[in-house]
Amino acid sequence: MDSFLANIAILVLSGFIGFAVISKVPNTLHTPLMSGTNAIHGIVVLGALTVLGTADNPSIPLQIISFVAIVFGTVNVIGGFVVTDRMLAMFKTRPASSKIEGIN
Amino acid sequence: MDILVYALYIVAFAMFIIGLSGLTAPRSAVRGNKIAAAGMAIAFVATLIHIRETSSWLIIIAALVVGVIIGIPPARKVKMTAVPQLVALFNGVGGGTVALIAWGEFIESDGFTGLRVASGPVLPLVIASLFAAIIGSLSFWGSIVAFMKLQQILPGRPLSVGRLQQPLNAILFLGSVGAAAIVGIDSASTGADPVWFGTILVLAGILGVMTVLPIGGADMPVVISLLNALTGLSAAAAGLALNNIAMIVAGMIVGASGTILTNLMAKAMNRSILSIVAGGFGGGGATGVDSTNNGDQVAKSTSAADAAIKLAYANQVIVVPGYGLAVAQAQHAVKDMAKVLEARGVEVKYAIHPVAGRMPGHMNVLLAEADVSYDAMKETDDINGEFARTDVTIVIGANDVTNPAARTDPNSPIFGMPVLNVDQSRAVIVLKRSMSSGFAGIENPLFFGVNTTMLFGDAKKSVAQVTEELKAL
Numbered sequence: 001m002d003s004f005l006a007n008i009a010i011l012v013l014s015g016f017i018g019f020a021v022i023s024k025v026p027n028t029l030h031t032p033l034m035s036g037t038n039a040i041h042g043i044v045v046l047g048a049l050t051v052l053g054t055a056d057n058p059s060i061p062l063q064i065i066s067f068v069a070i071v072f073g074t075v076n077v078i079g080g081f082v083v084t085d086r087m088l089a090m091f092k093t094r095p096a097s098s099k100i101e102g103i104n
Numbered sequence: 105m106d107i108l109v110y111a112l113y114i115v116a117f118a119m120f121i122i123g124l125s126g127l128t129a130p131r132s133a134v135r136g137n138k139i140a141a142a143g144m145a146i147a148f149v150a151t152l153i154h155i156r157e158t159s160s161w162l163i164i165i166a167a168l169v170v171g172v173i174i175g176i177p178p179a180r181k182v183k184m185t186a187v188p189q190l191v192a193l194f195n196g197v198g199g200g201t202v203a204l205i206a207w208g209e210f211i212e213s214d215g216f217t218g219l220r221v222a223s224g225p226v227l228p229l230v231i232a233s234l235f236a237a238i239i240g241s242l243s244f245w246g247s248i249v250a251f252m253k254l255q256q257i258l259p260g261r262p263l264s265v266g267r268l269q270q271p272l273n274a275i276l277f278l279g280s281v282g283a284a285a286i287v288g289i290d291s292a293s294t295g296a297d298p299v300w301f302g303t304i305l306v307l308a309g310i311l312g313v314m315t316v317l318p319i320g321g322a323d324m325p326v327v328i329s330l331l332n333a334l335t336g337l338s339a340a341a342a343g344l345a346l347n348n349i350a351m352i353v354a355g356m357i358v359g360a361s362g363t364i365l366t367n368l369m370a371k372a373m374n375r376s377i378l379s380i381v382a383g384g385f386g387g388g389g390a391t392g393v394d395s396t397n398n399g400d401q402v403a404k405s406t407s408a409a410d411a412a413i414k415l416a417y418a419n420q421v422i423v424v425p426g427y428g429l430a431v432a433q434a435q436h437a438v439k440d441m442a443k444v445l446e447a448r449g450v451e452v453k454y455a456i457h458p459v460a461g462r463m464p465g466h467m468n469v470l471l472a473e474a475d476v477s478y479d480a481m482k483e484t485d486d487i488n489g490e491f492a493r494t495d496v497t498i499v500i501g502a503n504d505v506t507n508p509a510a511r512t513d514p515n516s517p518i519f520g521m522p523v524l525n526v527d528q529s530r531a532v533i534v535l536k537r538s539m540s541s542g543f544a545g546i547e548n549p550l551f552f553g554v555n556t557t558m559l560f561g562d563a564k565k566s567v568a569q570v571t572e573e574l575k576a577l
């Protein structure tokens with residue numbers, strides 16, 4: 001029970017941190033923010049790994065469910081980070097009026 | 105060894121927070137995303153250490169390989185105009201994972217009776233799992249419907265069963281919560297029947313479908329943000345059930361982020377989140393009424409050549425992009441036009457309304473793709489004062505976000521919604537395919553304004569023609 005209460009405390013605190021950090025993100029970056037946070041909730045793949053990995057002699061249904069869950073979670077994480085990276089690379093600040101190579 | 109796993113999780117979530125802080129400015133954003141991705145890799149390694157004695161390596165490795173193979177190609181190839189549906193899809197599979205985790209736990213613990221992750225009463229863990237199951241399933245099916253609407257597999261207009269919609273959704277919601285309560289109570293004694301757990305997933309899934317179906321295309325920015333928040337919260341709940349601090353922190357931060365965005369979007373439309381979710385309002389302009397003649401008001405049509413002359417002799421031009429720009433994929437054409445104008449000494453700015461497009465910041469990404477500089481994109485509050493001293497404003501595929509009735513007509517359904525004061529500029533050129541109304545089917549008096557001329561046709565072609573005429577001048 002102690003660890004559960006400690007986890008609830010972590011939950012509440014991270015909610016406040018989330019609000020504080022995300023409030024500062026400008027409108028322009030809202031799509032990358034959304035796709036970036038989308039990739040971060042792909043962390044659920046860890047949960048799928050844990051459920052399957054800690055089961056002794058997992059039954060066939062559990063194996064199937066876990067397989068699909070790990071595939072879904074991996075798609076979420078990998079796809080999310082890749083598409084966010086692509087998007088962010090396109091945002092450039094104005095270097096005079098002409099382009100300067102090598103600015104990310 | 106468990107201390108090592110715990111420590112790595114702490115490092116991982118610290119990196120998520122540092123990474124997201126980087127998103128506050130475009131310059132640090134790319135690095136921020138990479139830091140977050142590195143944090144994810146660390147959390148992943150920690151989990152593999154945690155489960156190192158498992159007998160299921162074959163399934164795990166196979167699933168990871170399949171996930172990578174499926175996940176990377178669409179992320180690398182997707183057109184920037186199609187990012188909203190990809191984000192919806194990734195969000196959906198995340199929610200699906202959460203629902204499946206809860207299901208897996210249910211099987212593994214013999215209907216939750218064997219749940220012994222922590223010492224002491226297991227009820228809070230069961231509740232967290234059931235919450236994860238409901239929200240995960242809802243988010244999965246809701247996101248799939250949002251994806252199909254954005255991809256135009258389903259029509260973008262609201263689809264609903266009419267008055268029965270709200271009672272039906274309420275029954276579905278109460279049904280899934282009721283089934284969850286039965287599972288919760290049974291898990292304390294004999295172990296719950298799998299049928300009840302299946303009932304939770306099915307009813308929550310139908311609820312997800314029925315909630316998103318009646319929501320119109322123009323309300324999609326709110327829906328996508330909301331689904332994102334829900335998946336985050338369900339991930340945090342799954343983290344509680346599994347005693348995994350990295351999942352708790354990451355899920356909660358995503359939940360906070362999604363909540364902030366949902367609120368911002370709803371505020372930008374001057375509507376409550378509840379009324380948007382209730383649906384039936386946002387038609388996305390799919391069914392337009394042809395009304396070139398509006399009583400004694402007549403919209404004036406113009407030609408590319410006339411538009412080019414107006415633009416060429418302006419000091420300042422503001423471009424107002426909307427969903428139409430995304431549909432026509434006109435972002436590069438617009439940038440080309442801006443380049444020609446800037447070469448003539450005309451100042452070009454971009455006014456971006458928060459709900460223009462199909463997801464928060466949609467227009468910014470498209471313009472960034474076309475190499476428009478970050479500093480030239482202005483938010484509503486920053487640019488509204490400038491329209492009065494702007495010679496020409498070009499509205500490209502935007503409608504309701506420019507509607508002056510939101511300021512002047514108390515009877516208008518969108519009265520009070522913050523809009524771009526386009527009508528105040530000396531001349532307005534509206535690029536549109538036809539005279540159809542916007543998402544609410546509301547007349548836009550802007551089109552009949554004294555200063556307004558309409559340039560009908562495909563936005564990309566129209567802009568390209570204007571650019572040609574400009575070059576010829």
